[in-house]
Amino acid sequence: MLTDIGEYIVGAYLQLKLDCDVVDYNVRPPGGGLQGLEELDVIGLNLKTRTAYLCEVTTHIRGLQYGDHSTTIARIRKKFQRQQQYGAKYLSDFSCQHMLWSPVVPTGFLTQAFSEIDGLQCVINGDYKRRIGELQALAAETTHDARNPVFRLLQILEHLRD
Template sequence: MLTDVGEYIVGAYLQLILGCDVVDYNVRPPGGGLEGLEEMDVIGLNLKTHHAYLCEVTTHIRGVLYKDNRTTVERITKKHERQKRYGVKFLENFECEYMFWSPVVPVGYITEHLSKLEELQLIINGEYKRRVEELRKLAAKTTHDARNPVFRLLQVMEHMRD
C-alpha cells in the first residue's frame, strides 16, 4: 500500500521531534491471515527510551467522516483497540503511546466521543497544526536530508529565497 502524505507528516514528527530511531509505515502484523490485514499506519520506536508510538492517521482535509458520526467513532474506536492489541502482542518491552492524527475533525459528537477513549492521544485540529508548525520551525533551522519527503519539502519551502 502506498504511504499517504499525512503518514509522512506523522513519521517526520516521530523521527525528528520525538527522537524515534525507527519509523515504519503501513505495518501489518506478522503471520498473515485475517489479523495480517489489520495494518498500523505509522509506528515509531525510540530505542533509547523504550517508547513506541502507534499512530492511526486520517488525512481527510474536508473533515474526518466515515458514513456518519456514529460510524466514524466506532471505526476509530476499533482501530484504537487494534493498536492496543498490537502493542501488547509485539511491543511488550516498550511503553506504548497510542495516537490518532487528523488535521480536520468536526468539533461536536466525534470529538466528544473520541476524547473518552482512554489512552488515545488526539492529535487533531489545532494540535495537529501546532505539531506541523514544530516541524516547519525545525525545517527552517536544518539542511540535512532526514529521508522523509514531507520534511524535505518543508526544508525547501523554509529555505527559499527571492
C-alpha cells in the same frame, strides 16, 4: 500499499520531534491471514526511552467521517483496539503511546467522543496544526536530509530565496 502524505507527516514528527530511531509505515501483523490485512499506519520506536508510538492517520481534509457519527466513532475505537493488541503482542518491552492524527475533525460530538477514549491521544485540528508548525520551525533551522519527503519539502520551502 502506498504511504499516504499524512503518514509521512506523522513519521517526520515521530522521527524529528519525538526522537524515534525507527519509523515504519503501513505495518501489518506477521503471519498474514485476515489479521494481516489490518495495518497500523505509522509506528515509531524511541529505543532510548523504550517508547512505541502507534498511530492511526486519517488525512481527510474535508473532515474525518466514515458514514455517520456512530460509524466513525466505532471505526476509530476498533483501530485503537488494534493498536493496543499489536502493542501488547509485539511491543511488550515498550511503553506504548496510542495516537490518532487527523488535521480536520468536526468539533463537537466527534471530538468529545474521541476525547473519552481512555488512552488514545488525539492529535487533531489545532494540535495537528501546531505540530506542523514545529516541523516548519525545525525545517527552517536545518539543511540535512532526514530521509523523510515531507520534511525535505518543508526544508525546501523554508529555504527558498528571491
